Amino acid sequence: MTQGGPSPDWTTDQILDWLEGRGSERNVAGMARYGIETSKAIGVSNAELRPFSRKITRNHQRALALWETGVREARLLACFTAEPKKMTADDARRWAADFDSWEIVDHAADLFVDAGLLDLIGEFAADDREFVRRAGFAMMAWAAVHLKKEPDETFASWTPLIRTHAEDGRNFVKKAVNWALRQIGKRSLSLHGPAVQLSEELAASEDRAQRWVGRNALKELTDPKTLERLRKKSA
Structure with a gap:
């Protein structure tokens, strides 16, 4: 001992x-x-x-x-x-190859965001491996909360990835896609409208996974408490 x-x-x-x-x-x-x-x-x-x-x-x-x-x-x-400043994209890729649990993924995603490795989001989201794909969307969610100075355009540029991969019905992917959509939509009033629109489109889909992502996101994004927080934040 x-x-x-x-x-x-x-x-x-x-x-x-x-x-x-x-x-x-x-x-x-x-x-x-x-x-x-x-x-x-x-x-x-x-x-x-x-x-x-x-x-x-x-x-x-x-x-x-x-x-x-x-x-x-x-x-x-x-x-x-x-140390975020020493974390490289290759370090992150090596770790991602070992991902086998949502818990590890989500904490690693937080680190990757702190390390400024946002360019990996598209790469991870496009990866067919369940937990690597989850990492891409977990990074979106963490970034939406923690990167206060990042312009809204960055987050808007990720919404096509949400639309594309919302049809992935694997549990740990669809939950992360939904998480990313909700966090982006709650970041600012300018992002909220497009996030609601995308949520409505997904909620009306014939695809079961897309409907789940859309309906679940709409529930939070249209909640009066969410709208009030956004109005206060904007003011």
Whole structure:
């Protein structure tokens, strides 16, 4: 067992030792119920991983090594402690090739957005692999929330990808497509109208996946609370 508290100089092996000491089969079972891939999970919750990641701080080379272990918790820590400025498109592509769980995808997508790797969105969205495609749309959603200074034109340029891939009925893809559409539509009044229009078109489709994406997005985008928040934001 690793002695002493977590610190920035901890190695990959020390981190894995710490994780093993806090594993829980009960947590693993709970994760599985939420559709998280648990074949390589130790059973440490995000409630523990987040504060732990702040104690060990960011270290890009160590994050890359943590990712290579394949362990769920180590990969989440890789997402939390990688240095965005050092994350390259090739790093992101290598990670994407390993994606096998929506949970890992969504946290990695947040990192990729912070790293400014927006050019990968179209590439990932066009990829036939379920979790790589999800990553493209998760990046759209994260960007719509976090990139406050990004012009609306950037987000408008992604809506054709939403229209194209809304017919992908795979669960983790359609949910991410819907997520992206809702977040883009809630970003500003200028984006809201086109997002509602696209949602209406999808909701009227004969395709089941498109209808689900459109109807689910419309429910939130036309909610009075959403409209009020947008009006206040605009004012």
